[in-house]
Each structure stands twice: as structure tokens, then as C-alpha cells.
Amino acid sequence: MQHWLVKSEPDSFSIDDLIRKKDQTEMWDGVRNYQARNNLKKMDIGDSVFFYHSSCKQPAIVGIAEVVTSHYPDPTASNPEHSGFDPKHSDSKPKWYVVDLKHKQKFNRPIPLSWIKQQSELSEISLISKGSRLSVMPIEASHWQYILDNAK
């Protein structure tokens, strides 16, 4: 099993929004970056995902979701009415993909970015290293475990 981290701006879609969804599940659409997309395509059903709040007062990992589908074409990319529309994308020749994510756990204590930066054990984590602006990134098992142990 692999571990991941996805970012979301809580003003647009927060972990509480995910919890309120039917089956606590949401199609994770709108990824329009090749590296992030490639990460998305590597996701397997059952993989665990940190839910990260970005561009807000306290950027932090706020909980865990689970991958419940394999990747499939992003329907918002083939909808001209949608802001994520891409004329180079089609259902027969998809360019962009989504997976469905299901809520699993919300931390009592979010893990702030500021704390993560202070941990020498996490100095190599993808979240704070080069290319850290990706909205979908892999997390090493050791980093995952270290964060979990401090989340409770």
C-alpha cells in the first residue's frame, strides 16, 4: 500500500465538506498538472491519503482519506461549461484523471506545516522539498508513520 498527500483550500473544499458528502466520498477532480496527475494515476484502491489544508490561516494535515476507485477520466475536463475544461482532453483520449476519495479520519489535533518543518525526521518530506507545490504527492511510509504517531 502506498501513502499520499492531497492539498485542498479549505475555503473551496475542506475536510468537513468531505465528511458531509454522500458516503463521505468525493471525486477528486481538477488536477491539471502533469506530475500531480501522474501521481494520481499511481494510486490504488485502499491507499491512504493525508488531507492537507493549504492557503489558509494554519496550513496543516487535518485527516486521512482512502482511495476508493482507480483513476478514471476527469469529466470536468470534457465539459465546456466547466472551468476545468481542456479542449485537448476527450473521453476517447483522456488527458486528465480523477480518483474517488473517502473520508476515513479527522485528527483531533491537526498537524501544522510549521510543526512539520521543525522535525528533523521529516526534513526530507515531499511536502516541504522541491516541487512541493504539487497538489498530489507521495509520502514515504516512515514519514507517514511519524506524522500519525504525533496526530492522535
Added chain:
DNA sequence: GCCAACGTTGGC
């Protein structure tokens, strides 16, 4: 609101 760090675009 600023700006660093990227990614993307497009002229050549």
C-alpha cells in the same frame, strides 16, 4: 498583498 519557486506557453 508580496514574492519565490515553479510550470507552461510560444516565438524563434
Added chain:
DNA sequence: GCCAACGTTGGC
């Protein structure tokens, strides 16, 4: 294929 210009992300 290079690279300048531009756009976006996201912390601060």
C-alpha cells in the same frame, strides 16, 4: 530545442 514572458501556487 532554447528561453523569455507569463501564469499559478501557496507560505508568510
